Amino acid sequence: MRDAGVRLLRNRAAVVSGFVLAVIAAACVLVPWFAPWPLDAVDWSAIQAPPSADHWFGTDGNGRDLFVRIFYGGRISLTLGLAATLVAVVIGVAWGATAGYVGGTIDGLMMRTVDVLYALPFIFFVILLMVFFGRDVVLMFVALGAVSWLDMARIVRGQTLSLKRQEFVRAAHAMGLRPVAVVARHIVPNLLGPVAVFATLTVPRVILFESLLSFLGLGVQEPMTSWGVLISEGASAMESAPWMLLFPAVFLATTLFALNFIGDGLRDALDPRDH
Amino acid sequence: MFAYTLRRLAGAVPTVFVIIAIAFFMIRLAPGGPFDQERSVPPEIQANLDRAYHLDEPLVQQFLRYLGDILTGDFGPSFRYKDFTVTELVAEGFPVSLKLGLAAMVIAVVVGFAAGAYAALRRNSGFDAATMTLAMTGIAVPNFVIAPLLTLTLGVWLALLPVGGWGSFDQAILPVVALALPEIAYIARLTRGSMLEVLRADFVRTARAKGLSERAMVLRHALQAAALPVLSFLGPTTAAVITGSVVIEQIFGIPGIGRYFVQGALNRDYTLVMGVVIFYAAVIIAFNLLVDLLYPLLDPRVRHD
Numbered sequence: 078m079r080d081a082g083v084r085l086l087r088n089r090a091a092v093v094s095g096f097v098l099a100v101i102a103a104a105c106v107l108v109p110w111f112a113p114w115p116l117d118a119v120d121w122s123a124i125q126a127p128p129s130a131d132h133w134f135g136t137d138g139n140g141r142d143l144f145v146r147i148f149y150g151g152r153i154s155l156t157l158g159l160a161a162t163l164v165a166v167v168i169g170v171a172w173g174a175t176a177g178y179v180g181g182t183i184d185g186l187m188m189r190t191v192d193v194l195y196a197l198p199f200i201f202f203v204i205l206l207m208v209f210f211g212r213d214v215v216l217m218f219v220a221l222g223a224v225s226w227l228d229m230a231r232i233v234r235g236q237t238l239s240l241k242r243q244e245f246v247r248a249a250h251a252m253g254l255r256p257v258a259v260v261a262r263h264i265v266p267n268l269l270g271p272v273a274v275f276a277t278l279t280v281p282r283v284i285l286f287e288s289l290l291s292f293l294g295l296g297v298q299e300p301m302t303s304w305g306v307l308i309s310e311g312a313s314a315m316e317s318a319p320w321m322l323l324f325p326a327v328f329l330a331t332t333l334f335a336l337n338f339i340g341d342g343l344r345d346a347l348d349p350r351d352h
Numbered sequence: 353m354f355a356y357t358l359r360r361l362a363g364a365v366p367t368v369f370v371i372i373a374i375a376f377f378m379i380r381l382a383p384g385g386p387f388d389q390e391r392s393v394p395p396e397i398q399a400n401l402d403r404a405y406h407l408d409e410p411l412v413q414q415f416l417r418y419l420g421d422i423l424t425g426d427f428g429p430s431f432r433y434k435d436f437t438v439t440e441l442v443a444e445g446f447p448v449s450l451k452l453g454l455a456a457m458v459i460a461v462v463v464g465f466a467a468g469a470y471a472a473l474r475r476n477s478g479f480d481a482a483t484m485t486l487a488m489t490g491i492a493v494p495n496f497v498i499a500p501l502l503t504l505t506l507g508v509w510l511a512l513l514p515v516g517g518w519g520s521f522d523q524a525i526l527p528v529v530a531l532a533l534p535e536i537a538y539i540a541r542l543t544r545g546s547m548l549e550v551l552r553a554d555f556v557r558t559a560r561a562k563g564l565s566e567r568a569m570v571l572r573h574a575l576q577a578a579a580l581p582v583l584s585f586l587g588p589t590t591a592a593v594i595t596g597s598v599v600i601e602q603i604f605g606i607p608g609i610g611r612y613f614v615q616g617a618l619n620r621d622y623t624l625v626m627g628v629v630i631f632y633a634a635v636i637i638a639f640n641l642l643v644d645l646l647y648p649l650l651d652p653r654v655r656h657d
Contacts, residue, residue: 292599316504326500
């Protein structure tokens with residue numbers, strides 16, 4: 078494990094990405110606190126104004142400060158990404174570990190379910206869900222989490238199958254530990270590596286998904302905002318106010334970039350044979 | 353081969369059934385109906401409307417009726433576009449979406465495969481580094497960001513290409529490129545990885561040892577082997593291109609089925625949304641099957657018995 082840490086720290090792209098991500102996350106927490114403009118304050122003297130000393134990233138069509146709105150939006154996007162990933166990890170690990178450990182018919186049934194769900198065009202179901210059950214932020218992260226656990230379940234099951242045959246698990250079993258305890262104490266802790274890698278790569282996917290929904294007008298609603306909403310507003314005003322598109326696009330892209338690099342770095346560090 | 357095809361088709365039945373069931377009950381259980389946005393009508397007329405569309409029957413009966421209709425190829429009338437059936441709307445939009453999607457896939461496969469293979473052959477060169485950085489960009493930056501950025505730079509600032517619409521070749525360039533870019537990125541990365549592996553394989557060493565030129569070795573042996581993972585990636589690519597085209601069609605105002613889907617969902621056009629979901633699912637399943645059937649032709653080690 079320590080070797081993995083050292084290898085990760087030697088990966089320059091991953092370290093820089095971690096740093097950039099930390100800065101963006103910190104700004105999302107701090108900027109809304111200290112900003113001179115609240116989220117929905119209208120500056121009547123600067124409607125759709127280009128970047129200036131007062132408004133560093135310019136303002137939108139309602140005269141609202143874009144610098145402040147981007148970090149408010151970042152809060153939503155990052156929180157949703159993390160929360161939905163957490164949902165996916167919990168469901169995926171529980172499902173995969175159970176299927177792999179119990180085996181037999183139950184395993185077959187559980188994985189067959191995953192196969193069927195896998196073939197569903199999920200984006201459509203999330204869109205339907207958002208349209209028909211209202212654009213609720215909590216519902217959205219549950220929905221995003223619920224569609225992201227399938228890969229996790231497959232990976233975890235595979236790992237569990239190979240762990241199950243190892244001596245320390247058989248020993249725990251022979252000592253009379255109940256199956257639930259074996260899974261919780263011996264299987265799950267040993268799954269941490271692949272789960273961490275996959276979780277890191279799930280966060281950007283969820284953020285992307287959220288932005289896509291918000292972009293289509295189905296996600297986060299006014300007065301709240303997210304990067305997807307800002308990009309959507311920017312895209313419709315890009316001819317007269319390109320800054321409204323460029324700034325949020327840069328933040329979304331940088332964040333997704335950083336998360337992907339960290340995920341790749343983590344995978345290389347934990348599994349050096351592969352690369 | 354024939355038995356395998358049949359078995360796969362039979363295996364697709366439960367999947368399609370689950371898709372239809374989830375979509376059907378999710379739509380029906382949601383609050384709001386297809387006729388909510390119109391003026392409030394007298395209860396008698398409402399009852400007539402409900403009866404005409406069988407909305408007054410118990411839900412399970414409606415579901416069975418719908419299943420029966422589908423089996424005869426009848427996807428029902430659109431609730432919103434009053435004079436059209438769902439089949440007509442899908443038939444009208446599909447050729448457009450198909451052109452858009454196929455063009456994007458062909459470009460993605462050709463460009464992605466060529467770039468990835470060349471990057472692997474020139475490992476650690478400037479080209480390799482540049483390709484992989486670009487590929488990372490393509491993966492990290494979603495196409496609904498790429499599309500407006502391309503429009504802004506090439507369409508608005510440089511005024512080289514039209515920014516929307518559909519019909520002429522010029523108008524197709526931006527949407528096809530925007531749709532293809534993320535897939536180019538994935539395929540390039542995949543190809544580079546598999547090519548590097550192939551170049552270390554025994555049969556490549558043999559080919560070199562028997563005196564084959566590097567060029568002949570690559571063209572005759574390595575490329576074919578490196579293409580296999582790309583082929584199996586075509587299934588997920590189709591799904592991604594279809595999803596992407598929903599967004600791209602919205603952005604560029606292209607009259608394909610993706611646009612019908614979002615509009616249909618917003619209008620609660622039950623039958624249209626159901627029809628589009630089933631259609632997309634069928635396309636994805638069919639494409640996955642096609643890929644699996646093609647696989648043994650390229651890789652004799654794989655057999656479907």
